[in-house]
Amino acid sequence: MDANFIRFLVSGYNVSNAVGTLCWDGCRLTEGVIGECLGANALIPAWPGGQRGRLNRAYFFTGDERQLFEGQYLPAARAIGGPGDYEPLERQNRALRAQVRHERETRHEQNLAELEAYLAQRRAEMGPTEDLAAFRPCTASATTHTRVQPGPHGVGYVPAYATDGDPRTYWGADYAPQWLSVDLGEERTIGRVRVVNYADGERFYHYRVECSSDDESWLTVAEKMNDGPATWDGDEHLFEPTPARYVRVWVLHNSANIGLHVGELEVYAPGD
């Protein structure tokens, strides 16, 4: 394959996106293309299987894939007669890439605004609640966000979904263990938590619930280590009255896949 064409290919968003499209179609890239792409600091898009070029260099075109690739994308290369043609194309493609990045950032800001509006609406709909964790700020060890599954508002399965009062919106992170923590705002005495994961009728989760007054030393107050299937009602745990400002769920296992999920984390005072 012509080296100039590969440089042209990886310099332009549209054309390198086309490579991504081919990847989604099950295409694999040759060692040479991977090397050129990495040399040009171009991202090789992830495709089913979740691999990226830097992690796995063993991609090769089959005969059909090569035919598809050359049939669809080599015509673009014919616009290049030499280095003099390549440079303006590269400038144009970099400008395109900058525009796409700008549009993506703008969209991200819009999505964040939609998430905030959604949370405000949920809060208004729910009204007063005994749940000390409701709409309190959450943090987490990680958050799942992929272009394939960008979450309800396009910004990932963010921690805020764990305290929005809807079990079916959830925080998510991949590869156990992961934690989600809610800040109650001040130290409270608590005696009951309810944890909802994600329910499909079969899968089960293992998790541990801890609380802390200083976000540093933690006391385990509840756990679920049995293999009972997760439900949308979740699991309720009663324990001795305990002072806590922070309540944290370590999700240790999901029997169905690599995702760890908390749909709701509710926290109550003893007797509530």
Ligand SMILES: [Ca+2]
């Ligand atoms: Ca939720």
